[in-house]
Amino acid sequence: MRWPGAILLLSCYELGHQPLNLASPLAFLAHAGYTPAAIDTSVQPLTDEAIAAAQLVAISVPMHTALRLGVTVAKRVRAVNRSAHICFYGMYATLNAGYLLDGPADSVIGGEYEQSLLALTRALEAGEAPGVEGVGTRHRPADAVRARTPFQVPDRSTLPPLTAYAGLEHDGVVTPGGYAEATHGCLHTCLHCPLTPIYGGRLFAVPPGVVLADIRAQVALGAGHITFGDPDFLNGPGHSLRILRAMHDEFPRLTFDATIKIEHILERRTLFPELRELGCQFVLSAVESVSDEVLRRLDKGHTRRDVAEAVRITRDAGITIRPSLLPFTPWETLKSYVGLLGFFEEHRMLEQVDPVQYSIRLLVPPGSALAADLAVDGLLGPLDAAAYTYAWDHPDERMDQLQREVAALVEGGARLGEQPVDTFYQIKERACALLGRGFAARSYVVGAAPPRLTESWFC
Secondary structure, eight states: OBSTTOEEEEESOOTTSOOHHHHHHHHHHHHTTBOOEEEETTTSOOOHHHHHTOSEEEEEOOSHHHHHHHHHHHHHHHHHOTTSEEEEESHHHHHTHHHHHHTTOSEEEOBSOHHHHHHHHHHHHTTOOOOOTTOBOSSSOOOOBOOOOOOOOOOOTTSOOGGGSOEEEETTEEEEEEEEOSEEEOSOOOTTOTHHHHHTTOEEEOOHHHHHHHHHHHHHTTOSEEEEOOSOTTSSHHHHHHHHHHHHHHOTTOEEEEEOOHHHHHHTGGGHHHHHHTTEEEEEEEEEOSOHHHHHHHTOSOOHHHHHHHHHHHHHTTOEEEEEEOOBSTTOOHHHHHHHHHHHHHTTOGGGSOGGGGGOBOOOOTTOTTHHHHHHTTOOOOEEGGGTEEOOOOSSHHHHHHHHHHHHHHHHHHHHTOOHHHHHHHHHHHHHHHHTOOOOOOOOOOOOOOOEESSOOOO
16 A cells, blocks of 8 residues: 555546546556545535645646546645645646646646656655656746556546436436546647647547457446547548447447547448448537638538538438537638528428537637637737636627627526527527528428437537
């Protein structure tokens, strides 16, 4: 037993999934003989007693919302336990290292963080000042870790039950959901994606045995559905299919969903009938926009026509496509925004789009690959370090007004339990009014609710 009770791992926001960002470092630390505690503050209380007992508090920040909540937690940790070493780890830790290290953090780790977190633990246990590879401090900056060490099977034994998280909702039944990753990083370098400055187009495949052991453990905990959270599940199609086939052989009734790029849906269209047979209920795809100019600016690798073709491919295979969107960028116009709404209406997809997607505004974190292009266009404002993003204003102030109004409509609709189609038409009516265009009477016939997770995806 080493350094008992001294390590506290915290997660603040994991998109409704039992946090792999706790389970993975738990396994690494336990394998080295440590006994860390782990708390998911989104579903568990964080007590002053737990904070006071910790010598190392490591906070997972895989996305913007998690960072915002994590900083609030770190300030509380510092108030309760001034001697604790606070480390932020995950994608947004390195991107916002300057702000974090000037404020609540003693260290940050980005990219493939597990081995560096273990090395930091050993250095602190030995009473040494952290000078660890991959660990950034106030006196020793460090880039995100882009080299992979051996994987461990995630340890979920002490995490909250799967019923505390999102499940698959279909035909009025909610099935407990699990979460796994077959790869880390991404081969693509979309300019707005925070993965681009962290991984730089690199991809790491998780050994199939590790992925399947993690899935097996979650099925034992009650999972009937698995979300594959890879940035793109078909970056390595042979690898992913090996895992899916083995999973289906062992658990033939287990279903899954995955994130897949539009261009990969087109390039690998012949795989989708098999994906359906293996249990695929839906795919999440980063459509972002159907404006070819916006898509070119983001370097998304697809066009409006490609999105329509991807909808046809998935629909023919019996798989629902659920788009994620980025409709408020400096290049989207009122006309193209209304066109985006019309696209989903025309393709009978209103039940497949979570209303929050219509409200998402571009974030430009420090280190973003998009910042240089925005600066050249004169659109990049100053860095708002406390908001973890560069400021920008739309050239058409009506678009900023519309974004605020759409966000309010979405929030109000969620609070009242409105159906997505009803919220959609409120949004369309407001967008058409700002454009000075008449709003045609609603003629959309609502279809059967497609499969979805009980918590909407957004970051």
